[in-house]
Amino acid sequence: MKTVLLCEPNISEGRDLQVVEQVVDRVRRVEEVKILDYSSDADHHRSVLTYLGEPDAVLEATKGMAAKALELIDMTKHQGAHPRIGAVDVVPFVPVRNVETEEAIEVARQFGKFVSGLGVPVYYYEEAATRPERQRLPAIRKGQYEALEEKLKDPAWVPDEGPATFNAKSGAMVTGVRFPLIAFNVNLRTTDLSIANRIAKAVRHINGGYRYVRAIGLSLEEEGMVQVSMNLVNYAKTPIPRVLETVRSESARYGVNVAGAELVGPVPLGALEEVLKHYLQVHDFSLDQIIETAILD
Numbered sequence: 694m695k696t697v698l699l700c701e702p703n704i705s706e707g708r709d710l711q712v713v714e715q716v717v718d719r720v721r722r723v724e725e726v727k728i729l730d731y732s733s734d735a736d737h738h739r740s741v742l743t744y745l746g747e748p749d750a751v752l753e754a755t756k757g758m759a760a761k762a763l764e765l766i767d768m769t770k771h772q773g774a775h776p777r778i779g780a781v782d783v784v785p786f787v788p789v790r791n792v793e794t795e796e797a798i799e800v801a802r803q804f805g806k807f808v809s810g811l812g813v814p815v816y817y818y819e820e821a822a823t824r825p826e827r828q829r830l831p832a833i834r835k836g837q838y839e840a841l842e843e844k845l846k847d848p849a850w851v852p853d854e855g856p857a858t859f860n861a862k863s864g865a866m867v868t869g870v871r872f873p874l875i876a877f878n879v880n881l882r883t884t885d886l887s888i889a890n891r892i893a894k895a896v897r898h899i900n901g902g903y904r905y906v907r908a909i910g911l912s913l914e915e916e917g918m919v920q921v922s923m924n925l926v927n928y929a930k931t932p933i934p935r936v937l938e939t940v941r942s943e944s945a946r947y948g949v950n951v952a953g954a955e956l957v958g959p960v961p962l963g964a965l966e967e968v969l970k971h972y973l974q975v976h977d978f979s980l981d982q983i984i985e986t987a988i989l990d
Contacts, residue, residue, distance in 0.1 A: 696790060696791040697745050697746070697747070697789040697792065698745060698746065698747070698786055698792050698797060698800065699729075699743065699751075699786070699787040699788075699789050699873075700743075700744055700745070700751050700754075700784065700785070700786050700787070701741060701742065701743045701785050702742050702759070702762075702781060702783070703739060703740070704739070704742070704766065704780065704782065705739060705766055705771050705779065705781075705782050705864075706739070706740055706765070706766050706780075707733040707736075707737055707738045707739045708735050713731070713733050716758055716761050716765065717731050717758075719757035719760070720742065720755075720757065722754075722757060723746070723750050723753050723754040725746050725750035726744050726746035726750050726754045727744060728743070729743045729745065729959045730743045730959050731743065734775075734957075735915060736773070736911065736912070736913045736914060736915060736916075737773050737774050737911070737922075738772065738774070738775065739775045739782070742758065743959050748792060748796060748800050751786070751800070752800050752803060752804060755804055756807050759784070759804075759808055759811075759866075760811065762781045763781060763811055766780035766781075766863070767780075768861065768862060768863060769861050769862060771838070774912055774913075775911065776834050776837055776909065777838055778833070778834045778838055778841060778864050778865050778866075778867065779863055779866050780862070780864055780866075781863075782867065783818075783830060783866070783868070784804065784866065784867070784868040785819070785868070786801050786804075786870050786871075787874075788870070789873075794820055797870040798820060798821045798870050801817065801821045801868050802817070805817060805854045805866075805868050806854055808855070808866050809852070809854035809856075810855075811863075812855070812856060812863070813860055813863045814855045814860065814865040814866070815852055815866050815867075815868065816833045816852055816865065816866070816867045817853045817854075817867075818830050818833055818869040818871075819871040820869060820870040830867060830907075834867065841859060841864055842859040845859055852865065871926070872926065873960075873961045873964075874925065874926050875933065875956065875960050876923075876924055876958060877924075877954065877956055878921065878922045878923065878955045878957065879921045879923070879940045879951055879954045880916070880919070880951070880952040880953050880954070880955070881919050881921065881944055881949050881951060881952060882918060882951075882952045883918065883947075884912070885919065885947075885949075887910075888910075888919065888949055889910030889911065889912075889920060890909075890910035891910075893909050893922075893923075894908075895943050896908050896923070896936060896939055896940060896943070897923075903935070903936060905927035905928075905931040906926070906936060907923065907924040907926065908921055908922065909922050923936065928961070928963070928964040928967075929963065932964070932967035933964060933968055934972065937954060962980060966980055
């Protein structure tokens with residue numbers, strides 16, 4: 694049976710769509726790779742690509758993507774709402790079918806060595822982490838690009854690959870292997886960023902919220918709203934409806950309505966199972982009932 698590895702790079706460009714298209718085009722050149730989605734956010738100043746294929750083909754496409762992004766993106770001019778540490782900010786590899794974690798880690802390591810050869814400091818995270826304190830992305834990205842020059846002087850933050858010197862144009866990169874992550878954002882009808890921050894604090898694990906939720910408050914200036922921007926790092930253990938209803942409840946405390954929610958990029962079908970069960974109250978629902986599931990199998 695075919696092996697499938699998914700890659701979901703986040704690059705620090707969300708406004709110049711010509712640049713984004715040039716980066717995406719490097720993935721398109723690898724015919725064995727299928728692009729599932731790519732989207733850009735001007736407020737976040739960030740684009741997320743999602744593509745999959747055989748591991749070797751995905752590695753080839755990701756090398757091309759990174760080389761072009763590093764060529765075109767200048768972090769000295771970058772300002773955006775979303776946390777970031779470099780031009781090619783984070784590149785997770787996700788095993789999908791018949792790919793062992795160890796094989797995916799080897800792909801991430803080969804990719805990390807390639808990027809380090811371009812003069813960019815590289816850190817490994819999640820399953821590929823070399824130290825416990827580097828497992829979580831927020832820990833590596835703490836202080837963001839602006840603090841990176843000083844961070845690299847700290848022996849505790851010598852990169853896993855590449856030079857321990859500050860690359861002003863490109864910053865640093867994080868890559869590794871993880872469980873399928875869901876980027877889930879909830880927009881609120883207010884311009885008060887403190888409300889979004891308080892709600893983010895209520896739902897995220899580090900402040901006593903859900904174990905598998907990371908969250909921050911962001912300002913969406915163009916829309917005149919704020920956002921609770923979240924990563925659900927294990928949708929099976931913390932499902933989407935539970936998080937959404939908590940955000941809705943917390944918003945009501947401040948007299949604020951939820952304007953809408955968004956899923957960034959493709960999501961696993963399994964993540965939507967709980968959505969159906971919760972909102973349709975079909976508690977015995979199974980993914981086996983979906984016709985397309987049978988066709989794909």
